[in-house]
Amino acid sequence: MTWSALADVALAGGTISREDARRILHAPEDELLTLLDAAFRVRRAHWGRRVSLHVLENAKIGACPEDCGFCSQSSKHNAGSSPSGEAPMKTVDELVAGARRAAAARAKRYCMVTATRGPSQRDLDTICEAATRIKAELDIELCASLGLLTDAKAERLVASGVDRFNHNLETSERHYDQIVSTHSWKDRVETIRTAQRAGMDTCAGGIVGLGESEDDLLDLAFSLRELDVDSIPVNFLDAREGTPLAGYPLVQPGFALRALCMFRLVHPRTDLRVAGGREITLRALQAFALYPANSIFTQGYLTTGGATPHADHQMIRDAGFELELASGEGVPAEPEKMIEFAPRPAPTLRKPSLPQVRG
Numbered sequence: 290m291t292w293s294a295l296a297d298v299a300l301a302g303g304t305i306s307r308e309d310a311r312r313i314l315h316a317p318e319d320e321l322l323t324l325l326d327a328a329f330r331v332r333r334a335h336w337g338r339r340v341s342l343h344v345l346e347n348a349k350i351g352a353c354p355e356d357c358g359f360c361s362q363s364s365k366h367n368a369g370s371s372p373s374g375e376a377p378m379k380t381v382d383e384l385v386a387g388a389r390r391a392a393a394a395r396a397k398r399y400c401m402v403t404a405t406r407g408p409s410q411r412d413l414d415t416i417c418e419a420a421t422r423i424k425a426e427l428d429i430e431l432c433a434s435l436g437l438l439t440d441a442k443a444e445r446l447v448a449s450g451v452d453r454f455n456h457n458l459e460t461s462e463r464h465y466d467q468i469v470s471t472h473s474w475k476d477r478v479e480t481i482r483t484a485q486r487a488g489m490d491t492c493a494g495g496i497v498g499l500g501e502s503e504d505d506l507l508d509l510a511f512s513l514r515e516l517d518v519d520s521i522p523v524n525f526l527d528a529r530e531g532t533p534l535a536g537y538p539l540v541q542p543g544f545a546l547r548a549l550c551m552f553r554l555v556h557p558r559t560d561l562r563v564a565g566g567r568e569i570t571l572r573a574l575q576a577f578a579l580y581p582a583n584s585i586f587t588q589g590y591l592t593t594g595g596a597t598p599h600a601d602h603q604m605i606r607d608a609g610f611e612l613e614l615a616s617g618e619g620v621p622a623e624p625e626k627m628i629e630f631a632p633r634p635a636p637t638l639r640k641p642s643l644p645q646v647r648g
């Protein structure tokens with residue numbers, strides 16, 4: 290079956306087979322543009338030429354008790370975050386100010402993130418108060434990523450105006466315990482279901498480059514389809530010093546594009562985001578990712594810097610795309626109005642002062 294025929298299956302509401310998804314990951318170099326074109330036909334049918342910008346806000350960074358092997362915020366690794374390295378929870382005013390900055394960058398979504406196993410009541414109070422104020426003041430979609438949820442906590446988030454909950458699966462169920470030991474893949478699935486039961490949209494994706502096999506990547510894509518998530522961030526590992534995955538190589542840019550095309554053809558209607566690691570992995574090929582993906586993060590990530598809104602507006606305009614706002618309106622990207630956004634430096638995790646225990 291040609292790439293174009295796979296797009297026809299996706300556009301007709303069918304599901305491409307696992308073997309066709311596998312073939313996408315092996316698309317020959319000479320067929321990469323044809324593959325991108327097929328993914329773009331599907332993306333354009335559901336999202337037009339619109340790109341939505343998402344902004345991440347570190348509401349609480351560092352000293353996380355979990356041991357995710359890729360994460361420099363874990364207190365279990367020697368990556369600069371320890372119990373003494375915990376940053377305090379940001380204030381409601383700081384979180385609201387972050388949302389104003391995101392809206393000024395013409396972001397569609399603002400996502401408040403805490404490095405925690407799950408939200409404490411006190412952290413939840415802060416997030417909920419900030420959410421209520423942000424929704425009263427700004428036209429912006431609101432997301433939260435706070436770790437494992439209970440039904441009661443999910444319902445509080447909904448009541449405060451949080452639209453979408455992020456909880457990534459990261460990789461396949463089979464590969465998960467090579468990466469994390471402090472909670473299970475099933476725990477993560479349960480939190481996604483909890484958010485869905487409470488009425489929130491769900492955002493769940495993963496990281497390419499964790500040493501997974503091709504089958505692990507395919508399992509991730511098809512598990513997310515079964516879970517019927519609304520949004521999929523596809524990250525590419527940017528290995529951090531001091532974590533168990535330090536030294537893992539970057540994903541090849543051509544493979545990153547094939548992976549994005551595979552996710553698009555398995556998930557025709559989903560909000561598909563080229564997420565962390567975009568700049569360092571794709572480099573000069575970044576704009577090609579807009580053909581399968583319809584959203585990006587701007588202003589950097591949780592523990593690494595990234596492109597500025599100025600650079601992202603410029604890329605979107607140069608590639609002939611436009612921005613999608615929270616209202617659903619499409620508007621031109623305006624790099625000249627984004628000059629004041631200086632690059633946001635990667636946050637510094639305080640150096641550990643206690644002996645580190647390897648997870």
Ligand code: SF4
Pocket residue numbers: 353354355356357360361362363403404405406436
């Ligand atoms: S990925 Fe999240 S849960 Fe895992 S260690 Fe990092 S901050 Fe904690």
